[in-house]
Amino acid sequence: MTGRYGAVTRDQADILSVEQAIRSDPILAASFLGLDERPLGQIIAADMAELAALGITHHELARRMMELTAIARQNMETPVTVGGIEVYCQQWKGHIACPWPGCGLFEKTLTVARRLDRDADVGWTDLNTHLIAWHGFFEGKGSPFRLEPQRLVRVLC
């Protein structure tokens, strides 16, 4: 699909084939789509629209997440405060694969960020960051791993 907001560009066949692969596997469906019955393309488009209204692109948001994860990794599991955000990460054995073919595996790293002046926090995995950066995908409603764009913006921006 060609995103209305110019950021997510891929063809519809790609989206349909990824969605088919996700929905055919109960674990992938629960993890990536949760209870969301909307087509994958619609989920992505709705989040892109929400981000546009918030005045930020998914690339900018993902870049911020990557920066904070990199800082957190350097300090291992010890929280560090950077620009009013306390951040730390935790890691588990194993890897998670992106459902888009060819994207590869991602370490099971959870970065947790807390905006000190707003007492708001959010946590994301390396795969979350990749999905947002490359596919504009914040995951479906009801997925345990979904990131609400508004919450991310509230903590990170």
Added chain:
Amino acid sequence: MGGPSREYFIKVGGDRQVPAKLGYTLLTALASEGIFLPTACGGRGACGLCRLKVLAGAGPVTETEVARLGDLIGAGYRLACQIHVDGDLVVDLPAGVLQAGSIKARLAAMEVLTADIRLFRFELEEPPSIGFTPGQYVRLFCPPYPGSPVPVTREYSIASDPAQPNILELIIRRAPGGICTRYCFEYLKIGQKVFMSRPEGQFRLSDTCAPAVFVAGGSGLAPLLAMLYQLANTHQRRPVTLFFGARTSSDLYLRERLSSFDRLIQGYRFVPVVAQVGQGEHWDGEIGLVTDAIQRAYKDLSGHEGYLCGPPGMIDAAIKVLTGLGMPTERIYYDKF
């Protein structure tokens, strides 16, 4: 909760066939019957290790398989993790998989180590005992439960004493949203039976007598603990220093057991390291990152070996510090999460 219920059969060689539920992947269907194919990605089609020849019953080849297998598809190879059971199958298993077998064990005890880490002690039932090399891991089979309609397997390093061949201890850290860790923490009860693969993996102590630096973080202590038992059991004269790093002292577990090795291993030293000390807390160990403690302890590690297990961030930082202190990279052995 209702999971897939309709059953088919998979012919796995000779006269043997195993049942397979509709909707399971071939990988999980085989694991459900104690047949563990190799996998490094947990069945996500990314590593290609679960390839096998499917002689009949597989559906169309997926894009993922084309990307992973290439020309092997023409020879009948498929990825077990990409095939969803919707009929009977005939497969040609890779050599050794059927013979390897699996382990049936019973959860005998569970010890809370920290807020999110527990030690699970399993007593083996079939076979009643097993040998393993400290450093190896098993793949624990997590059956369908209310948190997941289909089974999964996950790797956990063995933490137990190899001198107790009827026991396998695993140290498991709970992962948010983790299917297998949630099962272990919330659903697995004392006395319950589990299946796991035979011990696998190449992480192990070298057969030299070089002094060693062990570096552990989080649940990464597990394989190094098994190695300490090995050193104690074999009365090796091999100086070992264990650096065990955590965020706070409450995240450092099994401290008494780790300290007790100084009576069993000549030249053993235990260095607990915490990043933060609470106000008013008495702490006489090292403070800072585990890598800071290593740098403070050594000037030259050119004659040492390094054994590391823990989060990738810790491993990467530790390798940098160890090589910076002269340890040759080929003498650094690690099990990176």
